[in-house]
Amino acid sequence: MDNPSRIILHIDMNSYFASVEQQANPFLRGKPIGITGKNQERSVVATASIEAKALGVKTAMSTWEAKKICPSIMFWSGDPEKYSDIMHRFNTIYESFTPHVEPFSVDESFLDITEEAEDYFGATCMAQAIRSRLHEELGERITASIGIAPNNLMAKLASGHVKPNGLTVVRPEDCLKLLDDSELDDLCGIGPRIKERLHAMGISNFKQLREFPRENLEHEFHSYGTWLHEAAWAGVRSPVVGFSEYKGVSQSSKPTTGDLTPDAKSYGHSYTLPENTSDACVLKRYLFGLADKVGWRMRRDNVTARRVTAFVRFGDFSSHGEQRTFHEPTADGMQLFHMAWRILEPICLVDVRLIGLSASLLSHGSTQPSLFKKERNMTSVLSALDELQKRYGSGVWKRGATLQTEFKSRSSGFHFDHEV
Ligand SMILES: [Mg+2]
Numbered sequence: 001m002d003n004p005s006r007i008i009l010h011i012d013m014n015s016y017f018a019s020v021e022q023q024a025n026p027f028l029r030g031k032p033i034g035i036t037g038k039n040q041e042r043s044v045v046a047t048a049s050i051e052a053k054a055l056g057v058k059t060a061m062s063t064w065e066a067k068k069i070c071p072s073i074m075f076w077s078g079d080p081e082k083y084s085d086i087m088h089r090f091n092t093i094y095e096s097f098t099p100h101v102e103p104f105s106v107d108e109s110f111l112d113i114t115e116e117a118e119d120y121f122g123a124t125c126m127a128q129a130i131r132s133r134l135h136e137e138l139g140e141r142i143t144a145s146i147g148i149a150p151n152n153l154m155a156k157l158a159s160g161h162v163k164p165n166g167l168t169v170v171r172p173e174d175c176l177k178l179l180d181d182s183e184l185d186d187l188c189g190i191g192p193r194i195k196e197r198l199h200a201m202g203i204s205n206f207k208q209l210r211e212f213p214r215e216n217l218e219h220e221f222h223s224y225g226t227w228l229h230e231a232a233w234a235g236v237r238s239p240v241v242g243f244s245e246y247k248g249v250s251q252s253s254k255p256t257t258g259d260l261t262p263d264a265k266s267y268g269h270s271y272t273l274p275e276n277t278s279d280a281c282v283l284k285r286y287l288f289g290l291a292d293k294v295g296w297r298m299r300r301d302n303v304t305a306r307r308v309t310a311f312v313r314f315g316d317f318s319s320h321g322e323q324r325t326f327h328e329p330t331a332d333g334m335q336l337f338h339m340a341w342r343i344l345e346p347i348c349l350v351d352v353r354l355i356g357l358s359a360s361l362l363s364h365g366s367t368q369p370s371l372f373k374k375e376r377n378m379t380s381v382l383s384a385l386d387e388l389q390k391r392y393g394s395g396v397w398k399r400g401a402t403l404q405t406e407f408k409s410r411s412s413g414f415h416f417d418h419e420v
Contacts, residue, residue, distance in 0.1 A: 005114060005150075006112065006150050007112075007114045007117050007119075007123045007148065007149075007150065008110055008111065008112055008114075008150065008152055008154075008155040009113055009123065009130075009148055009155060010104075010108065010109075010111075010146070010148075010149075010152065010155035010156045010158065010159040011090075011094070011108065011109050011144050011146050011159065012107065012108045012144060012146075012147075012156075012159045012163075013107035013108070013142065014050065014143045014144060014145055014163060014164035015048060015049050015050050015053065015164065016047055016083065016107035016142075017035040017047035017078050017083055017107075018034070018035050018047045018049035018050070018052070019141045019142045020086055020141075020142060021033065021035065021076055021079075022049060023138070023142055024082075028049075028074070028076070029141065031049070031072075031074060032048070032049060032052035032054075032055055032057065032070050032072055032074070033048075033049045033051070033052060033073065033074045033075070033076050034048050034057060034066050034073050034074070034076070035047045035075075035076050036077060036078065037077070037078060038077050038078075044062050044063065045057060045058070045059060045060065045061045045062075045063065045066050045075075046059070046060075046078055047059060047078075048061075048066070052070055052073055055069065056069045056070060057069055057070050057073060060315060063075055083106055083107075084106060086138065087107065089137065089138065090134060090138060091109055093130065093133050093134060093137060094109055094111050094130065097111065097113065097126060097129070097130060098111050098112060098115075098116045104156075104319070105313075105319050110152050110156075113126055120148065123148045123169070124148065124167070124169055127148060128167075130144075130146070143164055143165045144165070145159045145160070145162060145164060145165060145167075145168075146159055146166070146167045146168070147159030147168050148167075148168070148169045148170065149170040149178075150171075150172045150175065151234070153187065153188065153231060153234070154170055154175050154178065155170075156188050157179070157187055157188070158170045158178065160186060161178070161182075176206075176210075176234055178234075179206040179234060180205065183205075184198060184204070184209070187206075187231060188318070188320070189227065189231065189347075191348045191350065193348050193350055194221075194348050197220075198228075206232050209228060209229075209231075209232040210229075210232040210233060212229075212232075214226070221346070222346060223346050224347070227346075265360070266309075266358045266359060267294050267297050267303070267305070267358060267359050267360075267362075268294060268309070268357060268359065269290040269294055269356060269357065269358075270290070270311070270354055270355065270356025270357075271286055271290060271354065271355060271356065272354045273353060273355070276314075276315045276351050276353050277351075278351055278352065280345075280349060283312075283344070284341060286355050287337055287341060287344070287355055287357065288333070288337045290355070290356060290357055291334070291357060292333035292337075293333075294333065294357065294358070294359055295331050295332055295336055296333065298331040298359060298362075299331045299386050300386070302364060303331065303362050303363070303364055304330055304362065304363050305326075305336075305360055305363075306325055306326050306329045306330075306361040306363070307323055307324070307325045307326070307359065307360045308323060308324055308336055308339040308340050308343070308357060308358070308359055308360075309321055309322070309343075309357060309358045309359075309360065310322065310323075310339075310340035310343040310344050310356070310357045311357070312344060312347065312349065312352050312353075312354065312356075313353050313354035313355075314350070314351050315351035315352075319354075322343045323360075324339050324342065324343055325361070326339065329361075336357065336359055337357075340357040
């Protein structure tokens, strides 16, 4: 079981894109609307308004299917810039309650309020206070569901329990009960394919998953099996990393010596794929290309990183991301890639829409010269290539492994791609 003294809030905006549009435009209020991308061929309902959901429209439904179920639905092209602007506004509100805020997606954040709330009563009061601030500063249409629990995983499960506008408190002693009242794929990290595989193994609920021998899960799913076992016991713990670290760094930063402050910065890239894919080779190539871009920018700024965060967003707009820490800091795209792929490989990579990584826990100065000749050689090759890049631009060299990978810039559809 996780350390019972931690208290995590998960705040999830209800029908986020649709609520933002309804707040901005009174004409859309009280009506079933669906927010779509600009690219008609790939158009699915990214968010349905609360009114459309009540009539059976679901996220990720194709527009024609939504129209069939709900003929009065109105489609509205999404405005990613507006959504990410409001995302910054609500995260700034959260930051006035605790410095430990981690955005999980464009409309969800985790807050570690262990110190600020002290106990679950304090946490409930804080949740209500946050809700009032959202109401005052963003408007009455933009509502949130809130889960309070001893770790991120349980808090996220809790916030999904009552929607819209719910507040669900799950104390440590109630976690297993919450799991037993949930479906396997209600839990973030268990997708439909994993659910199917578990079913085939005779596991159809969390009680059975908990009782299933851990070694057998590990035999079937490797490290993901360990995660499944811990999740069934409600014990998965991942730290809330902090909003500022997530927000990233601007292109220039003043050189200082030693570690940057923990709230400092990160270097990251993400990319929305030209079409959704489940092909691991394709994903690996893109990830490698992104890692090289991140590595190059870090070396240019004479910065190294000790942590990598890798993340994917799926076709249904759900997402998954995790981070790992290196023993030695690095600015080598190859090492960043290997670590990021170790994070993503065990995940069920089906119908992936966006892939990305970021490097954080930064220090100024280049890495220590390695004791190993092969690595020293690699470092000198990289600095020679970096010199070329400085002179002739960032497209001047490419690794063989990423030759077929082209990063197209597109202006339509939903992209929350960023260069942070
Ligand atoms: Mg939401």
